[in-house]
Amino acid sequence: xxxxxxxxxxxxxxxxxxxxxxxxxxxxxxxxxxxxxxxxxxxxxxxxxxxxxxxxxxxxxxxxxxxxxxxxxxxxxxxxxxxxxxxxxxxxxxxxxxxxxxxxxxxxxxxxxxxxxxxxxxxxxxxxxxxxxxxxxxxxxxxxxxxxxxxxxxxxxxxxxxxxxxxxxxxxxxxxxxxxxxxxxxxxxxxxxxxxxxxxxxxxxxxxxxxxxxxxxxxxxxxxxxxxxxxxxxxxxxxxxxxxxxxxxxxxxxxxxxxxxxxxxxxxxxxxxxxxxxxxxxxxxxxxxxxxxxxxxxxxxxxxxxxxxxxxxxxxxxxxxxxxxxxxxxxxxxxxxxxxxxxxxxxxxxxxxxxxxxxxxxxxxxxxxxxxxxxxxxxxxxxxxxxxxxxxxxxxxxxxxxxxxxxxxxxxxxxxxxxxxxxxxxxxxxxxxxxxxxxxxxxxxxxxxxxxxxxxxxxxxxxxxxxxxxxxxxxxxxxxxxxxxxxxxxxxxxxxxxxxxxxxxxxxxxxxxxxxxxxxxxxx
Numbered sequence: 001x002x003x004x005x006x007x008x009x010x011x012x013x014x015x016x017x018x019x020x021x022x023x024x025x026x027x028x029x030x031x032x033x034x035x036x037x038x039x040x041x042x043x044x045x046x047x048x049x050x051x052x053x054x055x056x057x058x059x060x061x062x063x064x065x066x067x068x069x070x071x072x073x074x075x076x077x078x079x080x081x082x083x084x085x086x087x088x089x090x091x092x093x094x095x096x097x098x099x100x101x102x103x104x105x106x107x108x109x110x111x112x113x114x115x116x117x118x119x120x121x122x123x124x125x126x127x128x129x130x131x132x133x134x135x136x137x138x139x140x141x142x143x144x145x146x147x148x149x150x151x152x153x154x155x156x157x158x159x160x161x162x163x164x165x166x167x168x169x170x171x172x173x174x175x176x177x178x179x180x181x182x183x184x185x186x187x188x189x190x191x192x193x194x195x196x197x198x199x200x201x202x203x204x205x206x207x208x209x210x211x212x213x214x215x216x217x218x219x220x221x222x223x224x225x226x227x228x229x230x231x232x233x234x235x236x237x238x239x240x241x242x243x244x245x246x247x248x249x250x251x252x253x254x255x256x257x258x259x260x261x262x263x264x265x266x267x268x269x270x271x272x273x274x275x276x277x278x279x280x281x282x283x284x285x286x287x288x289x290x291x292x293x294x295x296x297x298x299x300x301x302x303x304x305x306x307x308x309x310x311x312x313x314x315x316x317x318x319x320x321x322x323x324x325x326x327x328x329x330x331x332x333x334x335x336x337x338x339x340x341x342x343x344x345x346x347x348x349x350x351x352x353x354x355x356x357x358x359x360x361x362x363x364x365x366x367x368x369x370x371x372x373x374x375x376x377x378x379x380x381x382x383x384x385x386x387x388x389x390x391x392x393x394x395x396x397x398x399x400x401x402x403x404x405x406x407x408x409x410x411x412x413x414x415x416x417x418x419x420x421x422x423x424x425x426x427x428x429x430x431x432x433x434x435x436x437x438x439x440x441x442x443x444x445x446x447x448x449x450x451x452x453x454x455x456x457x458x459x460x461x462x463x464x465x466x467x468x469x470x471x472x473x474x475x476x477x478x479x480x481x482x483x484x485x486x487x488x489x490x491x492x493x494x495x496x497x498x499x500x501x502x503x504x505x506x507x508x509x510x511x512x513x514x515x516x517x518x519x520x521x522x523x524x
Contacts, residue, residue, distance in 0.1 A: 012174045013172055013173070013174075015139075016139055016170065016171070016172050016174075017172065019137040019138075019139060019170070020137075020170045020172075022133075022137050023134065023137050023167060023170070026130070026133055026134060026137075028134055028137075028167050029167075030167065030169070030170040031169055031170065032143065032166075032167060032168035032169045033168075035094055035145045035166060035168055037092055038092045038093055038094045038145065039091055039092060039093060040093075040113060040114075040115045040116075041093055041095060041111070041112070041113045041115050041116040041117065041118045042113075042115030042116045043115070044091050044093055044118060044150060044160070045116060045118065045158060047088075047089050047091065047150055048150070048158055049062075050088060050089045050150070051063055051086060051087070051088035051089075051150060051151055051152060052086070052087055052088075053078070053081055053084055053085070053086055053087075054084055054085055054086075054087045055081060055082065055083065055084040056082075056083045056084055060087075061081065063086075063152065064077055066152075066156030066157075071155050071156070072155070073156075074152070074154070074155060074156035075154045075155060075156075078154060086151045086152065087149075087151075088149050088150040088151045089149070089150050090147070090148070090149055090150075091147075091148065091149070091150045091160060092145065092146070092147050093111065093113070093118065093145065093146050093160060094111070094113065094143065094144065094145040094146070094166075094168060095111035095112045095113040095117075095118075095143070095144070096111060096112050096113075096141060096142070096143050096171075096197060097109055097110070097111055097138055097139070097140055097141060097142045097143075097144060098110045098111065098112045098117060098140070098198075099140075100138060100139075100140055105123065105124040105125070106121070106122065106123055106124070107120075107122040107135060108120065108121060108122070109122060109138065109144075111144065111146070114203060114207065118158065118159065118160060119153075119157055119158070119159040119160070120146055120148070120159065120160050120162050120165075121148075121151075121153060121159040121160065121161045121162065122135060122162045122165065123161075123162075126161070126162065126163060127162055127163065127164060127165060131164055131165055134165060134167055135165050137167070138165075138167075139170075139171060140171075140174075140175050141171030141173065141174070141175045141197075142167070142168075142169065142170055142171050143168040143169035143171070144165055144166060144167055144168055145165070145166035145167075145168050146160055146162050146164070146165050146166070147162070147163050147164045147166075148160040148161050148162040148163050148164075149161045149163070175194070175197070175198050176194065176198050176199075182194050182195055182198060182199055185509070186517065188202075189509055189514075189515050189517060190517055190520065192513055192514060205503045205505065205510070205511065206511075206513060208327055208499070208502070208503050209499045209503070209511055211323075211326050211327055212323045212326065212327070212495070212498065212499055212502060213280065213495065214326070215319075215322050215323040215325075215326035216280065216300060216319055216322075216323060216493075216495075217280065218322075219318060219319050219322045219323075220278055220302065220319075223276070223315065223318075224276050225276040225277060225278050225302065225304075226274065226276065226277055226278075227277075227278055227279065227280065228266070228269060228274070228277055228278075228279055229279065229281070230259075230262055230265040230266065230279050230281070231259070231265065232258060232259050232281070232282070232284075233247070233249075233256045233257070233258065233259070234256065234257045234258075234259050235254065235256060235257075236257070236473075236474045237257035237259070237260050238260075238261070238263075238264050238474045238477065239259075239260065239261030239262065239263035239264045239417075240260045240261040240263070240285075242260040242261075242285040242286075242287060243260075243285065243286045243287055244257040244258060244259075244260050244284065244285070244286055245257065245258040245284050245285075245286045245295075246258075258283075258284035259283055259284065260283055260284065260285050261283060261299070261301070261492075262279045262281065262283065262299060262301040262492075263301055263417070263490065263492070264474060264477045266278070266279060266301055266303050266490075267303060267446065267477070267480070267481075267485060267488075267490075268477065268480045269303075270303055270305055270485050270486060270488055271480045271481070271483050271484065271485045275304070275305035275306070275486070276303070276304050276305065277302075277303050278300065278301060278302040278303070279300075279301055280298070280299075280300045280495070281298065281299065282296055282297070282298055282299075283296075283297060283298075283299045284296050285297075289516065290508075291506065291507040291508060291509070292438060292497065292507075292508055293508065294496065294508050294509065294512055294515050294516060295516050296512075296516060297494065297495075297496050297508070297512070298494075298495040298496055299492060299493070299494060299495065300491075300492065300493040300495055301490070301491065301492045301493075302315065302490065302491040302492075302493075303446070303488055303489070303490045303491075304488055304489045304490075305486040305487070305488050306486055306487060306488065307487075307488055307489035308419075308429060308445040308487070308488075308489045309408070309429045309430060309431055309443050309444055309445045309489055310489075311489040312431070312443035312444075312489040312490065312491040313346075313348065313406050313431060313443070315489075315491060316406075316433055316441050316443065316491060316493065317344050317345065317346055319493070320342060320404070320498070321342065321344055323498070323502060324342055324502060327502060329502070331343040331344075333501070333502065333504065334504050335436055335501060335504055336504070336506060338402075338436065340402075340403075340404070340435060340436065340501065342404060346403070346404040346405060346406055346433070347403070347404070347405040347406065348405070348406045348408060348431075349405055349406070349407060349408070350407075350408050350409045351363075351393070351407055351408065351409050351410050351411070352364070352409070354393075354397050354401070354407060355389070355392075355393055355397060358396050358397040358400055359372060359392060359396050359397070361392075363389070366385035366388075366389070369385065369388060369389050369392060370385070370388055372392055372396075373388050373391060373392050376392065376395055376396070378391050378392065378395065384413055384414075386411035386412075386413040386414050387413075387414060389411060390410075390411065390414050398434060398437055398439070399437040400437065401434035401435075401436075401437055402435075402436060402437070403433070403434045403435040403436065404433060404434070404435045404440075405433070405434055405435075406431045406432075406433055407431060407432050407433075407434060408430070408431045409421070409427045409428070409429070409430070409431075410427070410428050410430045410432075411426065411427070411428065412425060412426050412427055412428040413426075414428075415428035415430050415444065416447075416453075416456040416457065416459075417444060417446065417447055417453075417456075418430045418444040418445065418446070418447055419444065419445040419446060419447045419448070419449075419487075428444070429444060429445035430442070430443065430444045430445075431443050435501055436501070438497055438500075438501070439494070439497075440493065440494055440497050440498055440501070441491060441492065441493045441494070442491075442492045443489065443490060443491040443492065444489070444490050445487070445488075445489060446485070446487070446488045446489065446490045448481060448484075448485040448486070448487060448488065449481075450478050450479075450481035450482045453477075453478055453481055454473075454478045457473055457474070457478070458473070496508050496511050496512055499511040
């Protein structure tokens with residue numbers, strides 16, 4: 001039966017549907033079925049050493065390496081050995097058809113799975129007439145399976161010499177042109193499935209993201225941390241200064257917020273006795289979109305009882321170094337046309353020293369700082385001097401921080417959840433990690449004084465618009481602190497930005513599988 005839709009005017013789709021109909025005539029299900037006992041292509045390629053050249057006298061010779069600059073060298077080696085044949089292991093593979101060359105009674109097909117590509121060498125005589133008819137129904141993008149012997153062609157290319165081909169799924173859409181690919185950035189993000197299937201390196205980049213996340217979880221487990229799952233719907237949007245997404249719970253007739261941070265629930269757990277705890281999950285901020293921002297992103301937050309911000313610096317460095325090693329990369333990674341040196345230990349510099357070096361202004365002179373801010377076109381009216389100072393820091397310093405560098409000891413007034421230095425209460429025990437001008441991590445010695453925490457909350461909320469985050473006091477969090485939270489270090493890491501840096505991706509949308517997009521335009 002032919003499942004052709006009405007009014008289909010695509011000649012290419014028509015041709016594919018005709019081949020699908022031919023498959024059904026041959027008694028083949030064009031949507032495939034279970035295909036057991038296959039071996040991943042990457043693992044098949046590792047079996048190359050098992051291929052030998054068996055001479056007539058029974059002697060088995062290992063094959064020489066193939067020099068890509070001498071394509072006929074392997075052919076000459078075969079000729080020099082005299083009579084014999086190549087023998088390799090029997091293998092079974094499956095993958096998407098990426099290249100198809102028809103040479104009459106021979107066909108060469110490249111298939112790809114998520115571990116690599118391999119060529120299929122298909123002879124009409126070797127597979128038989130019935131299977132040959134099936135093979136002639138194959139299009140680029142189809143999913144097929146193959147049984148055969150792993151050998152090399154006479155030019156030395158590792159190939160599966162097919163004894164049987166299995167049809168596993170018909171692709172009704174034409175894939176992107178081989179040399180052009182899917183190049184439009186928005187189309188790649190909207191049709192991520194096509195981007196993954198056909199664009200070189202995309203699948204590998206997202207598999208690297210998975211390895212980074214797995215490495216982070218393993219490192220934390222090795223240090224005695226436990227992973228929890230906190231709520232994503234909050235009655236109060238707290239833990240960060242950001243505008244939340246709002247929603248409504250009908251049964252309770254209650255307005256709720258998608259979480260903007262993971263912090264406050266994790267700290268509640270420390271009060272309850274979970275001494276090393278973390279969450280790795282999505283947070284949501286109703287803010288702008290840029291190469292470094294997506295409204296929905298992945299955050300790691302970690303809390304360690306009886307630690308401080310220096311404990312978190314050591315842990316952050318370990319998390320990143322372990323992730324790089326998990327990817328099998330060295331300490332020096334490419335970033336566009338630059339190189340980032342991740343060799344530990346990372347530099348540690350104070351906020352005030354960096355401010356002075358990059359602005360030429362005394363970091364303790366509020367009048368000079370305000371004058372500089374106004375010369376930069378920054379609005380200073382009604383703002384606390386430390387807020388003005390931080391805006392200047394963001395404008396003049398952050399982009400110059402090549403890093404990795406831990407920027408330490410921020411102004412206390414802009415850090416309401418952070419413990420102050422005992423010898424200088426104007427300074428907060430906080431660091432941010434910068435790499436190539438991008439903030440990657442933020443950490444504190446956590447404030448556990450409930451009276452001071454309540455006072456700072458009230459100061460911060462004063463005059464804040466109702467629609468802004470933290471516009472309501474989280475009284476339950478303050479109550480939790482009154483039960484006693486151990487002194488602790490806390491850490492937040494932007495996972496998407498970390499993956500950007502470790503995979504040489506210049507935009508956050510290239511490391512998020514499905515970034516937020518405007519609705520697709522429709523005709524009519």
